Amino acid sequence: MARIRPTQVDDDGFWDEERPSRRTKAARYALPVAVAGLAAATIGLVPALASSGDPDLPKISAEELISKMAASDTEQLSGSVKITTDLGLPSLPGGASLSDLGGGAGGEGGDGASAAPDAKLMDLVSGSHTLRVAADGPERQRVSIIEKAAEYSLIHNGDETWAYDSEANAVYHSTAPKGSGAKDDHRRELPKDLKDVTPQQFAKQVLASVDDTTDVSVDGTTRVAGRDAYELLIKPTSDDSTVGSVRIAVDADNGTPLKFVLTPKSGGKAVVDVAFTKVDFGKPTAGTFDFTPPKGAKVTEESDHKRGAKDGMNAKDGMNDKDAQEALSGLKVIGESWDSVARLDGGEGGAPAAQGGDGGAEKDAGGFLGGFGKEVKGDFGSGHVVSTRLVNALLTDDGKVFVGAVDTDALVAAANKAK
Amino acid sequence: MSRAEAGTLEAPAPRRPRPLWTLALFRSELAITFRRWRTLALLGVLAAVPILIGIAVKIETSDGGGVGQGGGGGGEGEAPAFFSQITNNGIFLLFAALAATLPVFLPMAIGVIAGDSIAGEAGAGTLRYLLVAPAGRTRLLLAKFTAVLAFCLVATLVVAVTGLATGALLFPLGDITLISGTTVSFGDGLVRALGVAAVVALSLVGIATVGVFISTLTNSGIAAMATTVGLVITAQILDTIPQLHAIHPYLFPHYWLSFADLLRDPVYWDDLVKNLGLQGLYAAVFGSAAWARFTAKDITA
Numbered sequence: 186m187a188r189i190r191p192t193q194v195d196d197d198g199f200w201d202e203e204r205p206s207r208r209t210k211a212a213r214y215a216l217p218v219a220v221a222g223l224a225a226a227t228i229g230l231v232p233a234l235a236s237s238g239d240p241d242l243p244k245i246s247a248e249e250l251i252s253k254m255a256a257s258d259t260e261q262l263s264g265s266v267k268i269t270t271d272l273g274l275p276s277l278p279g280g281a282s283l284s285d286l287g288g289g290a291g292g293e294g295g296d297g298a299s300a301a302p303d304a305k306l307m308d309l310v311s312g313s314h315t316l317r318v319a320a321d322g323p324e325r326q327r328v329s330i331i332e333k334a335a336e337y338s339l340i341h342n343g344d345e346t347w348a349y350d351s352e353a354n355a356v357y358h359s360t361a362p363k364g365s366g367a368k369d370d371h372r373r374e375l376p377k378d379l380k381d382v383t384p385q386q387f388a389k390q391v392l393a394s395v396d397d398t399t400d401v402s403v404d405g406t407t408r409v410a411g412r413d414a415y416e417l418l419i420k421p422t423s424d425d426s427t428v429g430s431v432r433i434a435v436d437a438d439n440g441t442p443l444k445f446v447l448t449p450k451s452g453g454k455a456v457v458d459v460a461f462t463k464v465d466f467g468k469p470t471a472g473t474f475d476f477t478p479p480k481g482a483k484v485t486e487e488s489d490h491k492r493g494a495k496d497g498m499n500a501k502d503g504m505n506d507k508d509a510q511e512a513l514s515g516l517k518v519i520g521e522s523w524d525s526v527a528r529l530d531g532g533e534g535g536a537p538a539a540q541g542g543d544g545g546a547e548k549d550a551g552g553f554l555g556g557f558g559k560e561v562k563g564d565f566g567s568g569h570v571v572s573t574r575l576v577n578a579l580l581t582d583d584g585k586v587f588v589g590a591v592d593t594d595a596l597v598a599a600a601n602k603a604k
Numbered sequence: 605m606s607r608a609e610a611g612t613l614e615a616p617a618p619r620r621p622r623p624l625w626t627l628a629l630f631r632s633e634l635a636i637t638f639r640r641w642r643t644l645a646l647l648g649v650l651a652a653v654p655i656l657i658g659i660a661v662k663i664e665t666s667d668g669g670g671v672g673q674g675g676g677g678g679g680e681g682e683a684p685a686f687f688s689q690i691t692n693n694g695i696f697l698l699f700a701a702l703a704a705t706l707p708v709f710l711p712m713a714i715g716v717i718a719g720d721s722i723a724g725e726a727g728a729g730t731l732r733y734l735l736v737a738p739a740g741r742t743r744l745l746l747a748k749f750t751a752v753l754a755f756c757l758v759a760t761l762v763v764a765v766t767g768l769a770t771g772a773l774l775f776p777l778g779d780i781t782l783i784s785g786t787t788v789s790f791g792d793g794l795v796r797a798l799g800v801a802a803v804v805a806l807s808l809v810g811i812a813t814v815g816v817f818i819s820t821l822t823n824s825g826i827a828a829m830a831t832t833v834g835l836v837i838t839a840q841i842l843d844t845i846p847q848l849h850a851i852h853p854y855l856f857p858h859y860w861l862s863f864a865d866l867l868r869d870p871v872y873w874d875d876l877v878k879n880l881g882l883q884g885l886y887a888a889v890f891g892s893a894a895w896a897r898f899t900a901k902d903i904t905a
Contacts, residue, residue, distance in 0.1 A: 210900035217893035224885050265874075317872070329784055331872060334685035334703060334864035336783040351783035354688035462874075470870075472786060479781030481692035 694771025718815025
């Protein structure tokens with residue numbers, strides 16, 4: 186077979202550009218390499234360049250910043266929020282994590298098509314999620330969880346709260362009781378769990394616990410979602426707390442918290458990282474808060490759902506606010522502020538009740554946790570400590586549970602004191 | 605092949621090929637690609653997918669139940685994207701069909717066409733005759749690449765159009781509830797559907813370019829096809845391994861499902877832009893690599 190070799194034809198220009206010498210042949214490969222290199226450099230450098238150079242803002246004291254946050258009256262905004270949680274929950278065999286235990290059990294126990302908001306909280310406990318939020322005063326809010334080719338939306342408009350799960354094509358609907366004019370009631374009406382996922386809500390909760398056990402300072406400036414912001418650094422002074430620091434980026438203009446990062450004392454990745462990736466303080470478009478249930482979607486009314494909870498008592502419905510409060514009635518809080526330890530007496534609903542709900546599963550989970558928890562002994566007897574990156578839990582052998590964002594020694598001390 | 609006649613040598617004098625001649629090369633390349641039985645068979649298989657999905661959903665829901673309920677309590681056994689809405693609105697069959705064909709059928713068909721583009725000619729011994737015509741290797745490569753890209757578009761449109769037609773025949777059409785829960789008119793929905801088809805076609809540019817590059821590496825068309833299709837599968841497996849999350853954003857199938865973001869309200873652009881950027885990057889890197897390889901290659905067959 187004759188070989189046609191471009192290198193050897195050089196007389197008539199027939200091969201035109203295809204007449205490379207060995208060197209130019211090699212040189213051609215420089216082009217793809219250069220393109221790849223350029224792309225790599227762009228990917229590596231552009232974020233670095235974009236984030237360098239914190240904005241120059243006038244100095245401000247921590248007190249001024251906090252009062253600025255408190256005075257912030259941002260009622261209209263829309264944007265995207267990225268929430269990343271890494272609680273360091275121990276992984277179960279098969280790749281599931283503890284959070285899946287609760288969420289998964291709910292999924293199996295419930296009738297998969299229900300779009301009730303309760304179960305969605307579990308999804309947010311681990312991993313990274315993108316949310317879109319929009320708010321127009323206390324009467325209208327919307328939170329959507331962006332999923333792969335699907336979306337879970339929670340829409341609160343006046344008296345009505347809709348939840349729509351596009352994947353299951355299921356709708357959940359609840360109406361505020363008639364005559365409850367007060368705005369606070371409406372606020373409570375929007376299921377707490379999902380309303381609490383914006384940086385504002387996180388920041389509010391932390392600021393509520395600011396007292397003399399806390400170091401608050403302003404730690405420079407930063408840019409979040411293209412806006413200049415001050416960074417508020419909050420540190421517990423106590424040695425026992427597992428909370429390393431909390432950073433809140435506060436919009437320099439209007440005092441809206443834009444970013445919330447909670448880092449554990451053990452270092453490493455943040456446990457909770459909630460930040461706006463895009464934010465717009467204009468009025469959201471009018472149609473944002475309208476919702477009509479699509480044709481053929483399965484609509485669950487709130488009353489049905491609650492009734493189902495009473496009858497069924499399955500794990501997911503156990504997550505209902507009301508039931509959760511019942512379970513929490515057996516809860517005592519020991520200690521103050523950052524060092525507080527929650528004590529749950531067994532039977533009423535131990536720590537796993539927060540995950541599971543019905544008695545049987547809880548027992549199983551308890552025994553299971555004991556299997557990989559670290560054994561500790563003290564005046565209180567003996568028990569197992571289950572550690573995550575932020576929260577530690579002590580399950581005593583006599584069925585008590587102590588949970589707190591404190592280290593093991595503090596848990597044992599609390600258990601001893603309770604004895 | 606017909607191209608040989610199209611480019612008969614008239615004068616030995618050095619000259620630049622006329623623009624019309626260039627177009628002729630592209631035209632004949634397109635005609636050859638789409639006249640092949642193999643291409644038509646691939647398109648036929650792609651067209652069958654939405655029809656089968658439509659019939660299956662119709663049969664399953666004929667007793668009045670929804671799709672979700674049929675899955676044994678839902679929960680873990682996740683129904684593919686958009687399936688739950690098909691019975692209420694036929695246009696969702698278009699989206700469901702695209703979501704179902706994008707991971708396997710479409711890239712497989714692209715892999716066959718792209719893998720065969722250069723290596724097939726080489727394997728059949730026709731590549732050197734193509735190069736005897738004064739087209740220039742770069743231009744020939746471009747013509748081949750264009751034909752592959754055209755196939756990406758046609759394949760996507762075949763799935764989309766049969767999906768829409770089957771959906772219109774079997775299910776009611778009407779106003780569309782977007783996945784954000786907002787309802788838009790049917791016309792608006794059609795515009796979005798067109799956008800979805802365009803994004804899906806562009807999502808295939810990455811694998812198409814990789815296929816053409818692989819095709820320049822070997823003289824065996826089968827080897828090139830198998831490698832390309834194997835690469836599609838490998839990349840998607842890697843994309844599901846959580847420990848490898850660091851490389852996920854650079855795998856070409858990673859953002860494929862982002863076409864669904866066009867169905868949000870407002871449209872969520874982040875992943876769409878990332879997807880198109882990634883496909884462009886693959887096209888640039890592997891396109892230039894294919895050029896480097898093909899223009900420097902010893903043509904032995």
